[in-house]
Amino acid sequence: METRKIGTQGLEAGAIGLGCMGMTHGYGVGDEAESIATIHRALDCGVTMLDTAEAYGPYTNEELVGKAIQGRRDGVIVATKFGLTIGAGGLKMDGSPANAKRSVEASLRRLRVDVIDLYYLHRKDPAVPVEESVGAMKDLVDAGKIRYLGLSEVGVETLRRAHEVHPISAVQSEYSLWERGIEASILPALRELGIGLIPYSPLGRGYLTGALQSTAEFVPKDFRRNLPRFDDAHMAANQRLVEIVKQVAKRHSATPAQIALAWVLAAAPDSVPIPGTKRRTYLDDDLGALNVRLSAEDMAELNQIESLAVGGRYPPSMASAVER
Numbered sequence: 001m002e003t004r005k006i007g008t009q010g011l012e013a014g015a016i017g018l019g020c021m022g023m024t025h026g027y028g029v030g031d032e033a034e035s036i037a038t039i040h041r042a043l044d045c046g047v048t049m050l051d052t053a054e055a056y057g058p059y060t061n062e063e064l065v066g067k068a069i070q071g072r073r074d075g076v077i078v079a080t081k082f083g084l085t086i087g088a089g090g091l092k093m094d095g096s097p098a099n100a101k102r103s104v105e106a107s108l109r110r111l112r113v114d115v116i117d118l119y120y121l122h123r124k125d126p127a128v129p130v131e132e133s134v135g136a137m138k139d140l141v142d143a144g145k146i147r148y149l150g151l152s153e154v155g156v157e158t159l160r161r162a163h164e165v166h167p168i169s170a171v172q173s174e175y176s177l178w179e180r181g182i183e184a185s186i187l188p189a190l191r192e193l194g195i196g197l198i199p200y201s202p203l204g205r206g207y208l209t210g211a212l213q214s215t216a217e218f219v220p221k222d223f224r225r226n227l228p229r230f231d232d233a234h235m236a237a238n239q240r241l242v243e244i245v246k247q248v249a250k251r252h253s254a255t256p257a258q259i260a261l262a263w264v265l266a267a268a269p270d271s272v273p274i275p276g277t278k279r280r281t282y283l284d285d286d287l288g289a290l291n292v293r294l295s296a297e298d299m300a301e302l303n304q305i306e307s308l309a310v311g312g313r314y315p316p317s318m319a320s321a322v323e324r
Contacts, residue, residue: 001046001290004272006196007169011118011148013077015265016287017049018042019200019276020065025056028219030278032064039068041280043076045287051172051198051274053081053122054107062110070112077117079170079198080107081152083133084122084321091321095125097136104145118170120150121162123321130154130162138166150198155323156189168195175199175268177208177260177302178241178309187268197271199264203286207235208260210242226315234311241305248298254288261289263302 001014023035039050050069052061062080069076082103083095100121107116119140121133140146148169151162162168171190173182176199190197203209205224214232215225224230229238245256252259257275264273275286294302314322 001287003048004196004270006118006198006272007148007167008194009148009167009169011077011169011196013049013272014046015272015290016047016261017051017077017079017198017272017274018047018283019274020050020052020061021056022276023278024060024064025058026223027278028222034280035064035278036068038278038280038283039065040072042283043069043072045283047287048075049077049079049118049198049272049274051079051200051276052111053084053120054103054110055081055084055086055122058085059106059110062107066111066113073113078111078113079118079120079150080111080116081120081122081150082107083125090317091123093123093125093127093321095121095123095128095130095133097132097139100133100136100140104140108145115144116146118148118150119146120152120170120172121154122152124151124154124158124323130158131165134162134165134168141166153322156185158323159186159189159193159195163193163195168193170196170198172198172200172274174201174313175264175271175273176202176204177245177263177305178204178238179313180306191270197268199268199271199273200276202264202273202275203257203260205230207238208242208245209255209257210246213239226318227311227313228315229309229311229313231311237310238308241308244301244305248294248301251298252292252294254292255285257282257285258289258292259294259302261286262292262294263299265289266294266299
């Protein structure tokens with residue numbers, strides 16, 4: 001698999017990474033043996049970045065990734081996050097220096113590694129200046145606990161302030177055919193500052209694959225039930241977007257998932273998207289996107305999708321956790 005540079009600090013990864021969240025969190029718990037087999041298949045195919053977080057589970061996702069990479073640590077970029085918990089009371093953020101230092105020790109233990117390759121502030125804590133959060137992360141770099149720093153879902157002002165404290169290597173944000181909000185200001189800032197982009201949910205949380213029709217297909221604890229874009233009315237209205245993807249896929253003898261992911265790879269050639277899956281079948285399908293070459297006409301046709309999408313990314317209760 002081709003490799004891509006992530007920022008200008010020396011971090012590189014295979015062109016497609018693997019989002020591990022769904023193996024234990026968000027979409028219903030997967031089969032552990034199949035999840036580990038999926039991680040092993042990904043590594044065999046040249047995937048090097050595995051993305052997790054302490055919040056996923058919580059904690060169980062890091063434990064699963066740690067188990068999967070035993071004996072296979074060399075060449076694996078372990079990316080995890082701190083500072084966000086999701087519970088019955090909603091979102092809670094803690095970007096304090098004390099929490100950064102507590103969290104990294106716990107993540108190292110669960111992941112069974114001596115150093116974390118890429119450590120993100122999962123969300124900016126409005127109660128803690130980002131300089132303090134990143135200052136603590138810098139201390140962890142100096143202590144040899146982590147190698148590179150990242151931020152998730154931050155705005156340009158926060159990004160610039162953080163980057164002055166210590167070079168930020170990567171920003172993780174949602175980016176896909178139907179979610180392109182970072183293009184106006186965040187992407188230009190990343191390129192100006194030499195920071196890499198890690199797009200999450202590049203397949204529109206599974207919707208752009210064409211496999212979803214209604215909420216009846218979700219397990220009871222699937223968190224998409226809480227997202228406006230995934231209520232039944234919006235899902236029905238957004239089928240017209242999937243039809244566009246299917247039309248392009250048919251021309252390329254590809255799947256809709258491959259087209260959606262190929263679009264991200266082409267639209268942001270300096271990024272490493274992290275589609276998530278807990279099954280080898282879907283992983284193999286995703287990796288097939290590397291063989292798709294979209295024409296200028298394909299890109300123009302696909303570019304109209306975001307303007308047609310209906311339904312918000314998050315409900316008001318979660319909007320505060322995302323900067324733009």
